[in-house]
Amino acid sequence: MTHNKKLILDHIQKSYSDKGQTEIVLKDISMYVEQGEFVSLIGPSGSGKSTILQIIGGLAAPTAGYVQLDNQMVTGKRGLISYMPQADCLFPWRTIEENVITALEVAGSKRSDALVKAREWLPKIGLGGYEKKLPQVLSGGMRQRVSFLRALLSEQELMCLDEPFGALDALTRLDMQKWLLGIWEQYQRSVLFVTHSIEEALFLSDRIYVLSEKPTIVLDEFHVPWERPRDSAVTISREFQQLKQAIYESMQRGHDHS
Known part of the structure; x- marks a missing residue:
């Protein structure tokens, strides 16, 4: 190291x-x-x-x-x-992919570029097919993965x-x-x-x-x-x-x- x-x-x-x-x-x-x-x-x-x-x-x-x-x-x-709190803090009105790109949008990334990144990553963390779903359909573990991915993709x-x-x-x-x-x-x-x-x-x-x-x-x-x-x-x-x-x-x- x-x-x-x-x-x-x-x-x-x-x-x-x-x-x-x-x-x-x-x-x-x-x-x-x-x-x-x-x-x-x-x-x-x-x-x-x-x-x-x-x-x-x-x-x-x-x-x-x-x-x-x-x-x-x-x-x-x-x-x-990049900070991930105890609660997953997902926005209930935003789809999974929109939740993932929150930090990127705040940092000034173009929405279309950020969405490409989110769609590339969601299958890698076992959430392919959930891109357009809302957080309430996910289990606790899945929600934490979305929250972690949001932290991982921040700059x-x-x-x-x-x-x-x-x-x-x-x-x-x-x-x-x-x-x-x-x-x-x-x-x-x-x-x-x-x-x-x-x-x-x-x-x-x-x-x-x-x-x-x-x-x-x-x-x-x-x-x-x-x-x-x-x-x-x-x-x-x-x-x-x-x-x-x-x-x-x-x-x-x-x-x-x-």
């Missing part, structure tokens, strides 16, 4: 003031994502994982620290990342995915993880992936950051050793179970520390 840092967060802090009380959400967050790397953030509910993504995307301003993207200071700047190279499979049932979730891995291994965008699931983080990632409860710090960083392309057989290996246990113990320590 090239040692070429796509994203750097340097000593990010975030606090909110309410009625004279200051609440520190992010105490000290430093991390990076290399070009073409898949990095996961894992931590308890309320530890500010989504806040970190909002700061990277320029939707929230840090109280201290800075964000660097492609060696440029970008703290507070919007429109530089920005760094993708931030905020628990995209959290609302899916276990079987659909497993299918979506395999599907995401297949697509990512082919196109290798830089990804920062937020999840609650240790297994999901291990199966998908190159590296994992473990966050504490708030005020949040980075407790640990784990390197995931498996080669790519990756097969779900790794999830039943002894090494996988050991690493899973180590991450779990790290999260427990973070719980005790707070």
Whole structure:
């Protein structure tokens, strides 16, 4: 992997003031994502994982620290990342292909060119024949694929995915993880992936950051050793179970520390 840092967060802090009380959400967050790397953030509910993504995307301003993207200071700047939220956020009145091209249209692409791209891609993600349908005819997993494709086709190279499979049932979730891995291994965008699931983080990632409860710090960083392309057989290996246990113990320590 090239040692070429796509994203750097340097000593990010975030606090909110309410009625004279200051609440520190992010105490000290430093991390990076290399070009073409898949990095996961894992931590308890309320530890500010989504806040970190909002700061990277320029939707929230840090109280201290800075964000660097492609060696440029970008703290507070919007429109530089591709973002996929927890809910699929598809527009119910737009067809599937029209939903896919939303980000491209916002970025100024010609509608006709964007539609050509969408029609080329929908069959690749298993949604050929659905181009003219409305979102309500799709299952949860299919809707997430449309949402992911919208993020994938946007111009920005760094993708931030905020628990995209959290609302899916276990079987659909497993299918979506395999599907995401297949697509990512082919196109290798830089990804920062937020999840609650240790297994999901291990199966998908190159590296994992473990966050504490708030005020949040980075407790640990784990390197995931498996080669790519990756097969779900790794999830039943002894090494996988050991690493899973180590991450779990790290999260427990973070719980005790707070």
